Amino acid sequence: MAKITSVRGFRDILPEETPKWQRVEEKIRSIFYDFGIREIRIPVLEKTELFKRGIGEATDIVEKEMYTFLDRGNEYLTMRPEATACVIRAYIEHHLYEKDPIAKLFTIGPMFRRERPQKGRFRQFHQINVEFLGQEDPRIDAELMAMLMHLLGEVGIGNLKLEINSLGCDICRPAFRETAIGFLKEREDKLCADCQRRLETNPLRIFDCKNESCQETITGAPLILDFICDECRSHFEKVMEYLGLLQVPFVVNRRMVRGLDYYTRTAFEITTESLGAQNAVTGGGRYDGLVEMLGGPAISGIGFAIGFDRLIAMLPDTDGHDTKHPHVFIAALGNEAQRHAFSLCNSLRQAAVRAEMDLSGKSLKSQMKRANKLGCTHTLIIGDAELAEATAQLRNMQDGTQETVDIKDVQALKQRVTA
RNA sequence: GUGGGUGUAGCUCAGUUGGUUAGAGUGCCUGGUUGUGGCCCAGGAGGUCGAGGGUUCAAAUCCCUUCACUCACCCCA
Numbered sequence: 016m017a018k019i020t021s022v023r024g025f026r027d028i029l030p031e032e033t034p035k036w037q038r039v040e041e042k043i044r045s046i047f048y049d050f051g052i053r054e055i056r057i058p059v060l061e062k063t064e065l066f067k068r069g070i071g072e073a074t075d076i077v078e079k080e081m082y083t084f085l086d087r088g089n090e091y092l093t094m095r096p097e098a099t100a101c102v103i104r105a106y107i108e109h110h111l112y113e114k115d116p117i118a119k120l121f122t123i124g125p126m127f128r129r130e131r132p133q134k135g136r137f138r139q140f141h142q143i144n145v146e147f148l149g150q151e152d153p154r155i156d157a158e159l160m161a162m163l164m165h166l167l168g169e170v171g172i173g174n175l176k177l178e179i180n181s182l183g184c185d186i187c188r189p190a191f192r193e194t195a196i197g198f199l200k201e202r203e204d205k206l207c208a209d210c211q212r213r214l215e216t217n218p219l220r221i222f223d224c225k226n227e228s229c230q231e232t233i234t235g236a237p238l239i240l241d242f243i244c245d246e247c248r249s250h251f252e253k254v255m256e257y258l259g260l261l262q263v264p265f266v267v268n269r270r271m272v273r274g275l276d277y278y279t280r281t282a283f284e285i286t287t288e289s290l291g292a293q294n295a296v297t298g299g300g301r302y303d304g305l306v307e308m309l310g311g312p313a314i315s316g317i318g319f320a321i322g323f324d325r326l327i328a329m330l331p332d333t334d335g336h337d338t339k340h341p342h343v344f345i346a347a348l349g350n351e352a353q354r355h356a357f358s359l360c361n362s363l364r365q366a367a368v369r370a371e372m373d374l375s376g377k378s379l380k381s382q383m384k385r386a387n388k389l390g391c392t393h394t395l396i397i398g399d400a401e402l403a404e405a406t407a408q409l410r411n412m413q414d415g416t417q418e419t420v421d422i423k424d425v426q427a428l429k430q431r432v433t434a
Numbered sequence: 435g436u437g438g439g440u441g442u443a444g445c446u447c448a449g450u451u452g453g454u455u456a457g458a459g460u461g462c463c464u465g466g467u468u469g470u471g472g473c474c475c476a477g478g479a480g481g482u483c484g485a486g487g488g489u490u491c492a493a494a495u496c497c498c499u500u501c502a503c504u505c506a507c508c509c510c511a
Contacts, residue, residue, distance in 0.1 A: 020502080075509050079435085097511085126511080131435080133505060142511060209508070220509090274510055284511090291505080298511055322511030346470085381463085383471035396470065410470075417470095 024129070024138025035327055039170050040123065043143060046166050050158075052119040052145060057101045059125065063091035069100030069309055071276025073216065080128040094127035097275070098144040099302070099318055100309065106148060107311035116314075118148040123323070135293030141323035145299075148306070151315040153250050156281045156301065157257030159317055163297060164263050167285070167321075172329050175296065178268035179258075179283045181251040183243040185304065188279075191242035195219065198236050205232040222270040238269045247280055254281055277302040281317065290325055297321045341393065341432045344386035345372040346379055349399035355422070356397055362425045368432055387412070393432050397422060 021027060028036065047054075063083050070077050082094035095101050102120055105111075111118050123143050130136060145163075147155055160177065167175060183191060196218050203211060207226045214221065222233060243251070258265055265283075273282050282300035290296070299319025306314040343363060347356035356372050363370035371389055373382045379396070386394050397407040401422075409431060410417040420431055 023502085080509080128510080130509065131507090132503090133507095136510075140511070292507085293510075295511055320511050325511065344471095378464090379470060380465095381471095385471090387471045391471095394471080408470085412471075 022138070024132040026137060026139070032327070035330060035332075036323075039323075039326065039330070042170055043123075043166060046162070046169060047121050047145070050119070050162050052121045055102060055105060055120045055122050056124075057098070057105050057122055059095055059127075060092050061095055061101055061104065063093040065100050065104055065309070066093055066096060069103070069275075069277060069305060070097065074274060074276060075217075076128060076274065080130055082127045082129060096126055096128045098122055098124070098126065098142055098320065099146060099275075099277070099305070102144065102146050102318075103148075103306055103309050103311070103316070106146075107306065107309055112149060112312060112314055116149045119145075120148070121145045133293065134291040135322070135325045135328060137324060143321040143323050143326075144318060146316055146318035148316045149314050150317075151303065153253035153281075154257050156250075156254045156317055157261055157263070159299075159319065160258060160265070160283060161261040161263045163285070163299075163319060163321075167296070167326075170326065170330070172287070172296075172326070174287060174289070176286050177263065177265040177283060178271055178286065179254070179265050179281065180268050180271040181240060181243055181247055181280050182273065182278055182282050182300070183239055183247050184279045187242055187244040187247055188239070191237065191239050192219070194237045194242070195239075199233070202232050219272045220274075223272055240267075240269050250280055273298065273300055277305040277308070279303045283319070287329060289329055293322075293325065295322065296325050296329070342369045342371070342389070342391045343393045343395055343432055344382070344389065344391040345370060345395045345397065346382040346386065347372060347397045348379060349402075351399045351402050352397045355402055359395075359397075359422060359425070363428065366425050366429050368429050395420070395422070395428075 044054075063081070066081065067077055072078075076096050081096050083091055084093075086092045102122060106118060106120070121144060124141065125139050126142050127139055129138055132138060145159065147159055160179075164175070164177060182188065196214070199206070199210075199214055199218060199221060203214060205228070206214070206221065207224065207229050210221045210224050210226070210229050213224075221229065222236070224230065224233075240251075255265075255267070268284075271282060271284060278300040280301040280303065283298070284295055285297040286294045287296055288294070297319050299317070301315070301317040303315040305316060306312065345356040345360055347353045353374075353376070357374075360370045360372045371386070371391065373385060377385075383394065392412055394410045394412060395407050396410070401407045405421060405423045406419050407422045408417055409420045409428075418431070420428055422428065
């Protein structure tokens with residue numbers, strides 16, 4: 016039979032790698048708890064309209080990357096390409112703002128975008144999302160970023176660059192947009208082919224272009240920071256001030272823009288050298304108009320998404336099994352011994368001792384080899400003769416010491432192993 | 435969607451200007467040695483050389499097509 020493979024861009028995370036994911040997730044959850052951020056679990060499938068309205072109809076994500084299909088019943092559904100819009104949808108749908116005007120939420124899970132896969136980019140990828148709703152104070156921006164940097168540090172990642180910018184608001188952005196486009200149009204012929212196209216589709220994106228000649232032609236171009244209104248300016252300055260107070264290092268990147276339309280004011284990105292071209296580990300920002308845009312009250316928000324897969328890729332590999340915890344291998348020789356070992360194995364597991372045994376009746380040598388491979392801390396060798404006396408030899412794999420133990424007394428056995 | 439690179443054993447890879455039964459290391463299995471595992475020794479299993487077509491007496495090797503993986507562009511986390 017021909018074999019069936021996974022779908023392009025969708026990958027398996029094998030048992031050797033999952034401990035890494037679990038460790039990070041555990042750490043992150045505990046930090047979220049300390050910062051008063053509570054988990055919300057949301058569906059993977061949403062109505063297409065949610066993303067069209069939330070992310071923006073003209074964005075690449077909505078235009079060409081979403082997994083959208085017509086469901087039975089003539090309704091367009093989409094595998095979520097990002098989480099913020101979904102969290103806001105749930106926030107509005109359940110009137111969470113009625114119970115408490117302030118909400119700090121996190122969610123972890125897979126997202127789907129049909130891009131061409133490459134290093135650090137998959138069609139199913141995982142994000143850790145945090146959203147702070149109902150607070151407009153610049154301190155909340157600083158708090159969020161400080162927490163984020165702390166979290167990444169705790170997980171074991173250094174050498175990160177936090178870049179921030181302000182994108183202005185509905186009041187100041189249109190004026191900037193117009194002058195910027197005017198400036199770029201005048202120099203259209205000097206821009207690279209991609210940027211010429213962007214001029215039509217997403218002109219602000221040109222400021223992000225990595226092409227050197229483009230960077231040269233746009234020096235002296237108007238910058239959003241010179242156009243933002245007094246309120247946005249004051250907000251941005253306070254954010255920087257508070258970041259300083261919290262001792263969070265950052266640089267202002269006056270050219271940074273975001274790919275989703277809902278961002279306003281504070282925008283930030285965390286990059287690293289070690290990930291190849293896909294160097295953004297985290298992106299985020301303020302979205303003060305989104306809740307209203309999705310049919311809720313005028314409530315401000317700010318959040319970020321960590322690329323979980325990219326985060327994991329930055330961490331050193333660990334061995335698949337841990338040898339720290341007690342782990343007994345029962346090597347049984349002979350039918351009766353096997354019989355007893357099977358039952359003993361079960362009892363040990365129920366007594367919260369990790370236990371393994373071999374069921375194929377292999378030689379003692381192979382059994383020991385397997386015990387070693389599994390990283391067992393102890394081996395218990397039972398033969399039919401030992402069975403009559405209800406004792407067996409327990410060997411500590413680390414220091415080589417051995418002792419005779421009662422194999423009928425599971426609790427005593429547990430004590431010997433966990434000592 | 436556009437380009438480059440790579441597809442040979444479970445894994446990492448050799449394979450000369452086309453030339454007999456396709457190789458190594460590692461892992462797996464069996465046995466020996468060892469104080470009952472690690473080290474060492476011997477043996478064994480495992481490959482439609484990504485797939486399809488073509489050139490040739492002869493193709494893993496050359497040509498075409500296709501698929502997959504990968505890196506980069508684009509975009510983003």
